[in-house]
Amino acid sequence: MPRLSADDRREQLVEAAIRVMIRDGVARTTTRAVVAEAEVPLGAFHYCFRSKEELLQSVTERIMERTLTPPREVPEGTTPYEAIRANLHVYWDRVRSRPDEHQVTYELTQYALRQPGLAEAARRQYGHYLATSTDYLDSMARVLGIRWTITLPVLARYGMSALDGLTLTWLVDRDDEAATAALDEFARYLASVATPMDSAEGTGRRAAGR
Structure with a gap:
């Protein structure tokens, strides 16, 4: 898997979050669900977003x-x-x-x-x-x-x-x-x-x- 810049990784996670929210609803969207959708480790989320x-x-x-x-x-x-x-x-x-x-x-x-x-x-x-x-x-x-x-x-x-x-x-x-x-x-x-x-x-x- 190619190494992505921080901006590209943020983009990937935002798009993944939108897909999860559409599928499961906002209340059921967790950081783990987002990183699973984006197929990245949990640490990538904390690297890109403070909260x-x-x-x-x-x-x-x-x-x-x-x-x-x-x-x-x-x-x-x-x-x-x-x-x-x-x-x-x-x-x-x-x-x-x-x-x-x-x-x-x-x-x-x-x-x-x-x-x-x-x-x-x-x-x-x-x-x-x-x-x-x-x-x-x-x-x-x-x-x-x-x-x-x-x-x-x-x-x-x-x-x-x-x-x-x-x-x-x-x-x-x-x-x-x-x-x-x-x-x-x-x-x-x-x-x-x-x-x-x-x-x-x-x-x-x-x-x-x-």
Whole structure:
């Protein structure tokens, strides 16, 4: 077996943990089960992670990385609503392609809140969601040449709550038509709080981003 770097070993263990959590549930996932799935010795886990909490955080981050990809540019002449909707649908397609992983994220939250000493893991989980949501909306504004009329921290929390609720509801009822309609309504809301970035502002932001 080739010798892996610490980063590659962490990657291996995170992916193994996700598979075990999908198969057995978060509460029944142990470090021994994870290393058995990864086919590595127990010592490899302690070399890569300081605690099970750190592994849970890494699992959360990995699932989010796969789902919330950077916003995409859209053809010139596309309306703000159409552009925002197109980017939200990229997100939604990724949710629908990996439903088991998203179910795991909700299990992780409840598990952490119920375990003594793991409540911080849940706070870190949603702190990561909020930071990711903030970065995504900020990137979307730059890519689409718009600015938000609502302060970014408030909009990010609102958006995170909307998508979180939409995802959980869909995991329960798997109603694609209703979910798409709700997602499109959220896109309309975002378009209503977006305004075109004026040319001077846009030039300054592009220069700052070089």
